Amino acid sequence: xxxxxxxxxxxxxxxxxxxxxxxxxxxxxxxxxxxxxxxxxxxxxxxxxxxxxxxxxxxxxxxxxxxxxxxxxxxxxxxxxxxxxxxxxxxxxxxxxxxxxxxxxxxxxxxxxxxxxxxxxxxxxxxxxxxxxxxxxxxxxxxxxxxxxxxxxxxxxxxxxxxxxxxxxxxxxxxxxxxxxxxxxxxxxxxxxxxxxxxxxxxxxxxxxxxxxxxxxxxxxxxxxxxxxxxxxxxxxxxxxxxxxxxxxxxxxxxxxxxxxxxxxxxxxxxxxxxxxxxxxxxxxxxxxxxxxxxxxxxxxxxxxxxxxxxxxxxxxxxxxxxxxxxxxxxxxxxxxxxxxxxxxxxxxxxxxxxxxxxxxxxxxxxxxxxxxxxxxxxxxxxxxxxxx
Amino acid sequence: xxxxxxxxxxxxxxxxxxxxxxxxxxxxxxxxxxxxxxxxxxxxxxxxxxxxxxxxxxxxxxxxxxxxxxxxxxxxxxxxxxxxxxxxxxxxxxxxxxxxxxxxxxxxxxxxxxxxxxxxxxxxxxxxxxxxxxxxxxxxxxxxxxxxxxxxxxxxxxxxxxxxxxxxxxxxxxxxxxxxxxxxxxxxxxxxxxxxxxxxxxxxxxxxxxxxxxxxxxxxxxxxxxxxxxxxxxxxxxxxxxxxxxxxxxxxxxxxxxxxxxxxxxxxxxxxxxxxxxxxxxxxxxxxxxxxxxxxxxxxxxxxxxxxxxxxxxxxxxxxxxxxxxxxxxxxxxxxxxxxxxxxxxxxxxxxxxxxxxxxxxxxxxxxxxxxxxxxxxxxxxxxxxxxx
Numbered sequence: 001x002x003x004x005x006x007x008x009x010x011x012x013x014x015x016x017x018x019x020x021x022x023x024x025x026x027x028x029x030x031x032x033x034x035x036x037x038x039x040x041x042x043x044x045x046x047x048x049x050x051x052x053x054x055x056x057x058x059x060x061x062x063x064x065x066x067x068x069x070x071x072x073x074x075x076x077x078x079x080x081x082x083x084x085x086x087x088x089x090x091x092x093x094x095x096x097x098x099x100x101x102x103x104x105x106x107x108x109x110x111x112x113x114x115x116x117x118x119x120x121x122x123x124x125x126x127x128x129x130x131x132x133x134x135x136x137x138x139x140x141x142x143x144x145x146x147x148x149x150x151x152x153x154x155x156x157x158x159x160x161x162x163x164x165x166x167x168x169x170x171x172x173x174x175x176x177x178x179x180x181x182x183x184x185x186x187x188x189x190x191x192x193x194x195x196x197x198x199x200x201x202x203x204x205x206x207x208x209x210x211x212x213x214x215x216x217x218x219x220x221x222x223x224x225x226x227x228x229x230x231x232x233x234x235x236x237x238x239x240x241x242x243x244x245x246x247x248x249x250x251x252x253x254x255x256x257x258x259x260x261x262x263x264x265x266x267x268x269x270x271x272x273x274x275x276x277x278x279x280x281x282x283x284x285x286x287x288x289x290x291x292x293x294x295x296x297x298x299x300x301x302x303x304x305x306x307x308x309x310x311x312x313x314x315x316x317x318x319x320x321x322x323x324x325x326x327x328x329x330x331x332x333x334x335x336x337x338x339x340x341x342x343x344x345x346x347x348x349x350x351x352x353x354x355x356x357x358x359x360x361x362x363x364x365x366x367x368x369x370x371x372x373x374x375x376x377x378x379x380x381x382x383x384x385x386x387x388x389x
Numbered sequence: 390x391x392x393x394x395x396x397x398x399x400x401x402x403x404x405x406x407x408x409x410x411x412x413x414x415x416x417x418x419x420x421x422x423x424x425x426x427x428x429x430x431x432x433x434x435x436x437x438x439x440x441x442x443x444x445x446x447x448x449x450x451x452x453x454x455x456x457x458x459x460x461x462x463x464x465x466x467x468x469x470x471x472x473x474x475x476x477x478x479x480x481x482x483x484x485x486x487x488x489x490x491x492x493x494x495x496x497x498x499x500x501x502x503x504x505x506x507x508x509x510x511x512x513x514x515x516x517x518x519x520x521x522x523x524x525x526x527x528x529x530x531x532x533x534x535x536x537x538x539x540x541x542x543x544x545x546x547x548x549x550x551x552x553x554x555x556x557x558x559x560x561x562x563x564x565x566x567x568x569x570x571x572x573x574x575x576x577x578x579x580x581x582x583x584x585x586x587x588x589x590x591x592x593x594x595x596x597x598x599x600x601x602x603x604x605x606x607x608x609x610x611x612x613x614x615x616x617x618x619x620x621x622x623x624x625x626x627x628x629x630x631x632x633x634x635x636x637x638x639x640x641x642x643x644x645x646x647x648x649x650x651x652x653x654x655x656x657x658x659x660x661x662x663x664x665x666x667x668x669x670x671x672x673x674x675x676x677x678x679x680x681x682x683x684x685x686x687x688x689x690x691x692x693x694x695x696x697x698x699x700x701x702x703x704x705x706x707x708x709x710x711x712x713x714x715x716x717x718x719x720x721x722x723x724x725x726x727x728x729x730x731x732x733x734x735x736x737x738x739x740x741x742x743x744x745x746x747x748x749x750x751x752x753x754x755x756x757x758x759x760x761x762x763x764x765x766x767x768x769x770x771x772x773x774x775x776x777x778x
Contacts, residue, residue: 003404015392219604
């Protein structure tokens with residue numbers, strides 16, 4: 001186990017009707033805020049009205065910025081930064097999923113500097129501060145509601161990049177599982193795939209003696225595997241949503257990588273795919289992850305065997321570990337299919353003519369490798385994408 | 390799942406040599422502190438010198454109060470409160486195990502009020518504030534290093550009582566597993582039993598649809614079951630200590646009871662046993678918990694079956710659930726025996742002449758019941774203690 005420090009300061013307010021507390025929670029930080037969200041779904045569901053009523057009752061005024069898209073865009077972030085500065089806003093409330101929250105985090109960093117916040121995403125300087133943010137989460141998926149990271153896409157060149165820092169943890173996140181009942185099945189499936197990916201990125205590590213966090217990650221994976229099909233079969237199943245939603249937060253709040261070094265190559269590779277093709281992040285991960293596994297399998301077959309046996313209940317064949325491990329990967333693919341996702345680039349409508357381009361972009365033109373479990377150069381990335389065809 | 394809020398603000402600094410950061414961490418809060426600890430073991434190990442050197446280097450001055458005993462005493466708490474007030478101390482650093490930390494928490498509450506802090510422990514008024522505290526943990530056991538609770542024993546009447554509040558979370562806790570290598574085996578075993586008890590208190594709940602936290606608790610139990618025997622077999626096994634130490638903190642930091650209502654009768658019953666007989670808390674729990682399980686088994690046999698199958702790898706006999714559940718309890722007892730603990734009152738040198746007295750004291754003379762999974766009156770408590778003879 002590696003040395004680590006761990007402190008997750010996000011206050012989780014979880015359960016039925018909890019969005020009615022958003023005004024009180026927000027007023028602790030500022031009474032003049034940016035209200036940031038995506039499309040019309042929060043208006044159709046009535047959530048928007050309830051949030052506004054709660055803010056109003058707590059004496060909080062707001063400026064609105066809707067229109068966040070999946071793979072949130074830098075241009076909207078710039079607009080948000082402008083609004084914060086112009087109106088002297090002291091807090092950003094994101095209502096929505098990971099895209100709204102990641103966009104809010106970017107705005108929060110941009111609002112406290114003079115330069116362009118995009119610089120942080122491409123490694124020009126490091127952020128050290130941000131406006132406080134809070135969230136009302138509407139989908140279990142990105143984990144951004146309790147994470148210290150943000151991912152933004154720059155439309156100029158379609159670069160999708162991540163940045164992080166402890167000042168990005170939301171001050172509070174409100175999780176009401178009943179807000180999820182109106183989600184379209186495809187979004188639900190993408191969210192579940194994203195949660196699984198967050199767990200697998202952490203699970204596949206070269207750090208030894210991480211037995212406890214292995215177990216915690218396995219417990220969380222088993223929860224996603226059990227509960228995601230339930231909410232798809234019956235969107236009104238509050239209990240199943242509760243399990244999935246809380247698992248989605250814990251999957252990405254940094255507890256499960258204490259003492260470990262995660263991989264993250266699959267996320268980075270997917271960012272190249274969705275950066276160019278604008279596919280849903282979770283759908284891209286369901287394609288990239290199984291291919292990545294097949295490529296790196298022999299790097300640590302025992303870790304794959306443990307995962308297959310414990311998480312997927314594969315019967316251990318001690319005389320053929322590879323078969324055991326491959327059966328685990330096959331069950332992961334079957335899980336993705338069961339929840340309605342494809343596991344090939346072709347299923348996303350992507351053909352293989354830009355594989356080399358994605359591999360080159362992902363490594364900044366061969367100036368870096370991706371991943372920690374196995375370090376991948378552009379050639380390896382291209383091989384993985386070809387395995388995913 | 391119940392609605393909940395969750396925020397654990399304790400910063401965990403984990404790993405080798407981390408005690409060298411204690412000065413810097415402490416100086417964030419105060420430069421004039423109470424240094425609180427138990428006996429001479431931290432001096433013999435050199436930890437005391439390293440902590441003092443780190444405090445000195447960070448410009449922190451301290452007043453010392455050693456002498457904390459297991460089942461920490463109110464009289465020493467009063468002495469600590471007096472020192473804090475007399476010298477205007479702004480922070481308490483506990484170096485030791487759960488007793489030193491619980492004592493520090495009591496002092497921290499007492500230092501900011503005019504009256505007697507014991508009143509809070511017997512329900513006369515509620516605490517609302519405390520001095521900030523930090524810890525350097527020397528044994529995985531109580532979980533007090535990242536909990537919001539404290540248990541103190543009043544020598545007048547040997548009453549052992551608990552109190553809690555969010556202001557009691559330590560600001561930081563430093564966990565260096567290599568500090569554990571010199572612990573006596575009996576203390577190690579008691580610590581492991583305490584951790585298991587914290588997990589079982591949370592596991593046995595009447596709240597339904599807690600599948601995710603069930604899994605997390607099971608993962609943590611399996612870690613304790615695997616790692617405690619390892620550190621007893623080889624006290625120099627840093628890796629096993631790391632797993633056990635981190636599991637001990639997570640077991641009691643309130644994550645694992647999110648959305649659940651725990652039981653806590655066994656803890657309360659044990660407090661009566663150790664309040665009168667001054668036995669080690671973990672040793673008492675190893676006696677009380679199996680007896681409690683036998684007594685409440687039929688209240689929810691399925692929960693016991695799940696626990697036996699998943700945690701203890703008992704083969705499910707679908708035609709005889711009780712046999713499956715009882716085999717789980719038998720394996721718990723075998724685990725306690727394996728790590729060197731007894732599971733009967735007789736093994737603690739306790740005979741049955743004061744069972745009724747303990748049952749009456751535990752219920753404040755039949756004015757309250759203990760536990761949530763099953764509510765226990767004094768007669769039930771006496772029956773459980775008789776099962777433990």
